[in-house]
Amino acid sequence: MSKNLIIVESPAKAKTIGGYLGKDYEVLASVGHIVDLPEKGLGVDIENDFAPTYEVMPGKEQVVKKLKQAAGTADAVFIASDPDREGEAIAWHIQEQIKTKNKNIQRVRFNEITKQGIKDAVANPGELDMNRVNAQQSRRILDRLVGYKVSRLLWKPLKYGLSAGRVQSVALRLVCEREMEIEKFVPVESWTVEADFQVFDVKGKLKGNLKAMLDKHKGKKLELKNEKETDKVLASLSSDGFAIDDIEKKNVKSSAPEPFITARLQQEAIRKLSASAKRVMSIAQQLYEGVQLGSEGSQGLITYMRTDSTRISPEAEQAAAAYIETTYGKDYLGGRKTKKAAKANVQDAHEAVRPTSPTRTPASIQKYLTPEQYKLYKLIWERFMASQMADALYEQTTVLINNGDYGFRTSGRVLKFAGYTTLYTEGLDDDSADEETRALLNVDKNDGLKQQTYDKKQHFTTPPPRFTEASLVRILEQKAIGRPSTYASIISTIVEREYVEMKEKRIFPTELGRTVLKLLLQNFTHIFDTKFTADMEAGLDKVEAGDEKWLKLLKDFYYGSFSDELAKAETDLQADLRVPNIKCPTCGKELAVKYGKMGQFIACTGYPECSFTSDYSRGEDGNITLVAKKPAEQTGIKCEKCGADMVLKRTRFGEMLACSGYPECKNIKSHIKLPNGKLHVIEVGEKVGDKCPQCGGDVVLKSGKRGVFAACANYPDCKFTASVEADDDGKFILQDKKKVEQMGVCEKCGKQMVVRRSARGPFLACSGYPKCKNTKSMKKAAEEAKSAAS
Secondary structure, eight states: OOOEEEEESOHHHHHHHHHHHOTTEEEEEOOSOSEESOSSSOOEEGGGTTEEOOEEOTTOHHHHHHHHHHHHHOSOEEEOOOSSHHHHHHHHHHHHHHTTTOSOEEEOOOSBOSHHHHHHHHHSOBOOOHHHHHHHHHHHHHHHHHHHHHHHHHHTTTOTTOOOOTTHHHHHHHHHHHHHHHHHOOOOEEEEEEEEEEEEOTTSOEEEEEEEEEEEETTEEOOBOSHHHHHHHHHHSOTTOOEEEEEEEEEEEEOOOOOBOHHHHHHHHHHHHOOOHHHHHHHHHHHHHOEEOGGGOEEOOBBOSOOOOOOOOHHHHHHHHHHHHHHHOGGGBOOSOOOOOOOTTOOOOSOOBOBSSTTSOHHHHGGGSOHHHHHHHHHHHHHHHHHTBOOEEEEEEEEEEEETTEEEEEEEEEEEEOGGGGTOOOOOOTTSOOOOOOOOOOOOTTOEEEEEEEEEEEEEOOOOOOOOHHHHHHHHHHTTOSOTTTHHHHHHHHHHTTSEEEETTEEEEOHHHHHHHHHHHHHOSSTTOHHHHHHHHHHHHHHHHTSSOHHHHHHHHIIIIIHHHHHHHHHSOOOOOEEEEEEOTTTOOEEEEEEETTEEEEEETTTTTOOOEEEEEEOTTSOEEEEOOOOOEEEEEEOTTTOOEEEEEEETTEEEEEETTTTTOOOEEEEEEOTTSOEEEEOTTOEEEEEOTTTOOEEEEEEETTEEEEEETTTTTOOOEEEEEEOTTOOEEEEOGGGOOEEEEOTTTOOEEEEEEETTEEEEEETTTTTOOOEEEHHHHHHHHHHHHO
16 A cells, blocks of 8 residues: 655654654655765756756665665655755755656654644645745855866965855954964053951941952043052042942843744853763754654654744743743743744744743653753753743842042842743853852942052053854854854864864964965955855845845856956965064075975975975964974984984875985884884784684784784785784784774764774774764764763
8 A cells, every 4th residue: 555755854753753653654764965066076067047957875875776666566655854955955856766667756844753743734735836946946056156166276375175155264263363363462551459447337347358450440440550640539539438338129020031043042052061062963953853752752852943033932932831830939920921022044944943842851761862952952851841930030239438539330130030940041151251150248339448459450451352163153143144054064064174173172273274364355356255145145045035036046156256356366376474574594485384294384485495394382462482393202213224313204095114324324113103102113024923813814913004904914814904903022812803982873874883993093983974974083082982971
């Protein structure tokens, strides 16, 4: 008997939806996109109205085949990819692949994966939104035009394989410009004075102590620039001339937070959970697609997590209100919230990120969730419930004290009604200031004051802080760079390309990132401008809304300034990477940053007449300093060919044990550093204690580009190989490849991540390769594991 076919993006979502709909429906997963622009070549016919060439993605052939077969026998096909631009494009591509097999193809969309939500969506199918498809297609073509055309220009002056992204390069610009602000910052001195008073009532009885800051002079804000000026002011104050001038008391509200949009979710999770933006979205995807909850089966726990709207459905509001009234009391109900005006670039296509069932508390399902899932669900649940609760109420007290022409000020506040803060308090970046909550001594205007001490302090203004992931997401949102669904990938991309690096949760530009940006801005003055990029995002929104034609958007971009700048760069690339204020110590000519197989270095612009090169470092002020190259490390080992010392040299493949008599003697040796730090020379062909597990022959040591490994001596008849470890005594032990260390689950396809090795060292890769090509560094995996454990 034929069934209805539902096509979703992920296997997890397919499992959840299949459990809701029963045996009359077959649910299959496309596992993301099934077609894309070709991996090689531009894939866009510029002369033919920017016509894209789509190809089935490598590894997706069997997926497409299975979808076609299922569509051919189904009564109807419902494409239920995510309800955003990417999801709509995936739906269109699926339809294009299967339309010859089934004419009855419909589009279904849902904001939450619940039984009722799925049934309502299937009962009310619609058509593809081609405006949304064209918006995604425009973005993809724009990114390919910039990425393919511009990236290649970086290869000759810098190094092969570098890339320039249309939006990522603007994010890199923000990071680099912040770094330049820090380097150019000049601290400004200032001073503050805090006075400590004893307070007496009208009868002369001591009530307690009160501290206040020197604040004004003749009614104007007082700014003390140095210690001499500060001492002069203190000397002019009369020790018995202090009096309370005014006491101001008022009630102030702290408004309940709005429910999460994507950007706020990322910012708050980065602050509170110490997770990366990319990891946050991966975990949120799991909660959205469904988690197995015992006898309940697989349940979608949150609404769609890519949204810029704070809108909430009436049903969710009612459910939250009932829970709040029952749990906290009627006074804690927030009532109907005043809706803020939507920002110009808010699409409002989906609800805010919220739990699908407000009554499903984090504690009630904790045993079914991983630690990461639980922490993120708890954050989303608490934020949503807090958004529906009453405002917090504080009593704020300000005491003004005068002494002649000078005024002192102190203030504090006390909580009168907790409201939403009973459940939730918003996190802050450490460069943000929180309003202090403290009680002041209860004073009266007629109370007397006796000054006890002055505490004068020197201060210096500080430079703007480097971005955290949370604050970079915030500035991307403020400047309308990218969309909520792209913030995480923007940041992860510039990290993975090694254009920026994370240090103590702060984002620093690397030397490579600085150089790439400098070259891009020398040749392209418009496309990597923040306003230009924001305007392009607004244009894509207009395409999605049907207010602008996608082809016009592409033509305006390409034939506006891009094609002219591109043509000029292709024939006369400006690659001025000269180092200011430093001359070549050999010939006196200018120096420039160059890139080689071993990274960046300083070289004389007079090459080849002058061959001076040097390593370099960059100081806190951004200035470059030449650094003498480190001499080869002595090992105490003699070359058996010529008797000279063997030394450790650095190559692009790592350290190498080589004869110091090079080039006369070109002897090199493989080596390994033991756990105790000693150097052990590898004799190729040296036997390892174990026997070959495949043929029983001897296992011997070999050396390759990826380092030392073990192999069967009977090669090529037996092709057994294995990694090796050495103990302090230089004894080698085989590592069983079948027991390769497992490092969590792939967030893209759900298969196991395993340790792989390359010329650059070990890294994590999905065991589903080549269908899934997800990889990550060991450092990043360790940070994620640490975050999950905490």
